[in-house]
Amino acid sequence: MTTADPPRRPGTALVGRAGFPQLLRAEWTKLRTVRRWGLTLLAAVVVTVLISLFSATSSGIETTGGGGGGGSPAPTGPGGVSIRDDFTFVHRTLTGNGSITARVTGPTGEQPRRAPEWAKAGVLIKESTDPGSEYAALMITAGHGVRLQSEFIRDVAGSAASATTPHWLRLVRSGATVTAYESADGRTWHEVGTVRLATSAEAVQFGLFVASPNAQSMQRKFGNVSVSDQPSRSSARFDEVTVKGATGGDWRLTDVGRPSGGGQPTGDGQGELRRAGGEFTLSGSGDIAPGTPMQPDLVAASLNGSQLSLVLVAALGVLFITAEYRRGMIRTTFAVTPRRGRVLLAKAVVIGAVTFVTGLVASLLSYLLSMPALRAGGHEPPLFPEFSLTDGPVLRAVIGTAALLALIAVLALGLGALLRNTAAAITTVVVVIVLPLILVSMVPLGLSQWLQRLTPVAGFAVQQTTPRYDQVAGLCLPEDGCYPQGAWTGFGTLAAYAVVVLGLAVWRVRKRDA
Known part of the structure; x- marks a missing residue:
């Protein structure tokens, strides 16, 4: 003899049986209904664009021409x-x-x-x-x-x-x-x-x-x-x-x-x-x-503001989970959906997707506004090559900037779930991402390149577009947007950090009471 499920009204769901699409909808509703979080995303766009534009307008150079051949114009290949x-x-x-x-x-x-x-x-x-x-x-x-x-x-x-x-x-x-x-x-x-x-x-x-x-x-x-x-x-x-x-x-x-x-x-x-x-x-x-001129990467320079806006994105990622812990709302969430790992994954998808869209708008505007300012400041061919938004490396840098901001938000979410404390999680983000970004332009070059390879800062390598050739020995300065590893290798390092931290967070929310 079987016992039938109790009758329920259309449009309702049984506790614990919410599917993943319903979880995504619930987490999206939480995000969009908190006004200050929307303002944080808007501020991330504004900061990215303004800082990038300010950096572009203040980096004018004097072009003197000449090439590597005894004063004759540099040829192109x-x-x-x-x-x-x-x-x-x-x-x-x-x-x-x-x-x-x-x-x-x-x-x-x-x-x-x-x-x-x-x-x-x-x-x-x-x-x-x-x-x-x-x-x-x-x-x-x-x-x-x-x-x-x-x-x-x-x-x-x-x-x-x-x-x-x-x-x-x-x-x-x-x-x-x-x-x-x-x-x-x-x-x-x-x-x-x-x-x-x-x-x-x-x-x-x-x-x-x-x-x-x-x-x-x-x-x-x-x-x-x-x-x-x-x-x-x-x-x-x-x-x-x-x-x-x-x-x-x-x-x-x-x-x-x-x-x-x-x-x-x-x-x-x-x-x-x-x-x-x-x-x-x-x-x-x-x-x-x-040729290997010691010049900054123009595309990376046009996206400089993303290095500051990441603080806002990371803070939002942390608050998206710690706010529920602080107010005790997380117990209600887990009561409705006992599969806690799925809840955290839904939060990661929502915060990652929203941040990606926000970052794409910010990086696209930054590039379109900053590049003319850089050209007007003297960054012109042949010393600085001609390119357009449709070029593969440029598209990778612009879209990659949005993706790296999304990964930083997911990484911050994982840290928030692990530490369950807003201040501690944001401080950790500052130590592992913001501090290395500051130090790479200050410490000796060997240590600087170590930080670029092994910390989450490696993700910013996706912004570099200056071609590098193995058959040429060149100097690589972090402040010129140069990373010692390839663009996708650096991006993969950041992605690995985000996956590992999120995985640890999923494991912990399953093992520990809310």
Whole structure:
């Protein structure tokens, strides 16, 4: 014999049987009916926009032009990327198909005595000696073995990741395709990769090259930054040089990207060739690679206000749970829905969704208003690239800012459920998020990057849009919006914090009385 459920009026639910959609509706009702919480969300939008706009209007610079090539304008590569294309090149003209092979020893440092890690020496095929022209270069680097590089941003590692010199290098041109080979003994060859040149020119320049990028170092102590960015000079020896194909003229020395053109060196920083029979010793400086200007990330700068509005968002996340504990209303909530974990998850979904929408409005307005102010202040191409809201990295930064504010609200909610005290939970948020944001611009760089990697502050890496390349050694300052890890890696760190804290909160509300 079974006992029927007691009759109930339509539209009512039995205690303890509320579904998750009903929980979401109940938590949304709680949030929207508390006026001061709505005002807090509005204040978060206003603070984000005003602080971002104020930061943009007060960060004007004076543009002086010039690039990395002895005062000539900086060339641009694929997609308008700022590049460096100034190096020492000993070359001949190749018409049609052909190849060049050389045994390379070096590069070794002349000034300073230790060559920079990305100093390079090798064989190169280039459309012309004009800066920014197409090329394929196979090289030995001072600290990263054999590399095949092209298009200024493409980098392929050879099998000899820590090649000892001398080492044999070979480039073979067949139409628009250039194939690179390396050998440790000159007999057994390994293919490194292929490059397809965009140029249709029949005649190209090929030969030997040396490049030595600037030697950079930085020290920071309690907010004082000392940066050293000095030109370097390296040399390499080439022998057993063989060329095949229709070549014209004798070897010529050209300092690509420098005013002197060709011939013998005429001034500081110019290349030098010493030749004895079939042996070439080549010295020079400069680089052939993506440019790495020490400039702030404009998109991240346009979203600066989010670093202050997170305090308001976090406070709302804490109050969304601790207010019920303080007033004793949580007992009623758990009486209606005994499955306490579902209640906390519903709160997390509601506060996360509402904060995301609020953050999206705030970040979108901040970007649209701050970017024109930054451009008006002198942050213009080519030093600062051109981009639009529809570009992938920009969209990721704007939407990611809304998502990171949502995660901070969920993290704060979890802390509120764990501590059940408004003051203690907000203080904890300040210690784990706000304090690291302040310290990253003050403490020594090593500690600063540790904070950026391992604390919830890592989530702000989603705002950085300045491209970073592994084949270029660059300085990374937190105050310029630069994070040592990738955008999604940093965002994942913050997400992990939010998930862990919320999980602990769910476990605790199930184990402890309200």
